[in-house]
Amino acid sequence: MHYKLALLGFGNVGRALMKLLEEKREQLQKQYGLTFTVTGIATGRHGRMIKAQGSDLTTCLHLLRTGRSLDLLSDVPLSDSFDFIRKCGADVLFENSPVNHQDGQPAVDHCRSALEAGMHVATANKGTVVYAYRELVEIAKAKERKFYHEATVMDGAPIFSLFRATLPAAQLQAFKGVLNSTTNLILTHMENGGSFADAVKYAQKVGLAESDPSADVDGWDAAIKVAALVTVLMEVPCTPQQVQRKGIRDITSQMITKARSNGQRYKLVCSAERKDQEVQTQVAPELVPISSPLYSIEGSTSMIEFQTDVLGNLSVVESNPGPETTAYGLLADFVNIVTGW
Numbered sequence: 001m002h003y004k005l006a007l008l009g010f011g012n013v014g015r016a017l018m019k020l021l022e023e024k025r026e027q028l029q030k031q032y033g034l035t036f037t038v039t040g041i042a043t044g045r046h047g048r049m050i051k052a053q054g055s056d057l058t059t060c061l062h063l064l065r066t067g068r069s070l071d072l073l074s075d076v077p078l079s080d081s082f083d084f085i086r087k088c089g090a091d092v093l094f095e096n097s098p099v100n101h102q103d104g105q106p107a108v109d110h111c112r113s114a115l116e117a118g119m120h121v122a123t124a125n126k127g128t129v130v131y132a133y134r135e136l137v138e139i140a141k142a143k144e145r146k147f148y149h150e151a152t153v154m155d156g157a158p159i160f161s162l163f164r165a166t167l168p169a170a171q172l173q174a175f176k177g178v179l180n181s182t183t184n185l186i187l188t189h190m191e192n193g194g195s196f197a198d199a200v201k202y203a204q205k206v207g208l209a210e211s212d213p214s215a216d217v218d219g220w221d222a223a224i225k226v227a228a229l230v231t232v233l234m235e236v237p238c239t240p241q242q243v244q245r246k247g248i249r250d251i252t253s254q255m256i257t258k259a260r261s262n263g264q265r266y267k268l269v270c271s272a273e274r275k276d277q278e279v280q281t282q283v284a285p286e287l288v289p290i291s292s293p294l295y296s297i298e299g300s301t302s303m304i305e306f307q308t309d310v311l312g313n314l315s316v317v318e319s320n321p322g323p324e325t326t327a328y329g330l331l332a333d334f335v336n337i338v339t340g341w
Contacts, residue, residue: 001033003338006040006088006119008081008110009096010064013124013151014041016327017094018057024331032339040088041070044097048084049074081106085113092337094330095123101220101240104131115139115147122333124151124326129228130239146337149232151329153179153225154302155321161332162316163233165341170308172233174273177304178297179225181321182208182216183248183268185300190256191265196249208300218247219268222283226270234272236279246284263290267297270304 005021007014018038028034037054047069049055055073063070071078078084085093093114097107104127111121111128116139123129128136129149140147153159163170178184182203189199200217203209215221223240230238248268259266269286272279288294293315297303305315318325335341 001338002035002037003091003334004039004089005036005092005094005334006042006084006090007038007094007096008042008084009094009098010041010043010046010060010070011096012323013326013330014094014096015061016323017096017330018060020324020327020331022057028335032335034335034338039090040084042078042081042084043070047071047074048078048081050076050078050084050088052089081110082113085110085117085119090114090119092120092122092334094334095121095125095128096330097125099125099221099224100127101215101224104128108132108136111136111147112139115143115145118143118145120146120148120337122148122151122330122337124149124330126152126224126228128152130224130231133228133231134237148333148337149228150333150336151326152228154304154316154318155325156328156332157302157316157318157321157325158332159229159304159316160232161336161341165336167308167311170310172306172308174271174307175229175233175304176269176271176294178267178294178302179270179304180216180219180222180268181300181302182213183219183222184297184302186217187248187251187256187266187268188298190251190253191260193253195253196251217249219245219283222268222270226272226281226283230272230279230281234274234279238279238281243281243283245282248285251285259287264288265295267294269294 040050042048049070095110107125107128114121136147185203186199189202223243223245226243227238227240264287267288270283272281301319303317
């Protein structure tokens with residue numbers, strides 16, 4: 001089967017996805033009988049293009065590196081992202097626009113428009129899951145399409161597909177984990193003697209923290225991930241505003257040193273637990289003892305531990321993720337969508 005693909009958002013993750021698709025082209029055809037062309041790419045600041053016969057990655061990247069617009073390559077004029085969705089003619093849309101923690105827009109409307117136009121959607125945007133999961137799944141079902149979102153939590157690690165495909169009839173009772181790579185790197189750097197300010201600068205230098213690190217250090221990124229997991233895996237609608245949240249700004253080097261001397265480490269811990277008919281959620285710094293599985297999670301590594309009604313504790317660890325691992329989550333969604341998994 002041949003599929004036409006479109007990428008909405010072409011930052012580090014979008015470019016990593018394009019590269020991964022090219023690297024896996026032969027394997028996808030041999031293993032799954034899949035062939036594809038990328039017929040459209042839309043960016044937030046560098047234009048949009050639709051090429052009915054397929055785009056060339058090298059040419060696209062050259063334009064972007066030289067500060068020119070993708071508009072120069074487009075077969076048709078495009079006014080905005082929604083015009084791009086209407087005209088791209090894709091079978092699958094990869095939605096990778098920046099996350100809006102407050103209401104999930106415009107990513108929610110992007111996904112809605114693509115599904116209503118008859119496309120499958122794979123997204124790395126957490127806002128779409130938190131603010132419109134049920135709606136988007138219902139539209140997808142009505143259109144006989146799929147809305148998948150593996151890359152929204154722990155990048156390419158199999159979290160949502162783990163429950164969707166391999167844990168039938170299991171009910172998630174609770175989870176606990178370290179889900180924000182940036183804060184974990186900051187805390188690890190502080191353990192090595194750096195101040196909070198120095199650790200934030202280091203995280204920015206290596207590309208994990210934004211110029212404004214508040215989404216990470218104030219716990220918003222962690223909270224929206226908790227909300228996404230609760231919404232999908234526990235089937236209870238949840239927004240980041242509903243998650244009890246405290247970031248790591250108040251943790252000092254002295255606190256870090258004292259904790260280590262007592263055989264403990266500070267971690268920004270994400271948790272949720274069923275209580276009667278409700279789910280209690282929290283993001284907060286915790287002193288983790290050496291006996292905890294979270295104790296050994298260092299640098300940008302993430303981990304989540306699930307408790308279900310049918311198994312003991314089940315953990316997933318992802319070491320040092322980056323754009324490439326997020327891109328793999330999107331690729332996995334593509335393969336699972338078209339193979340019916």
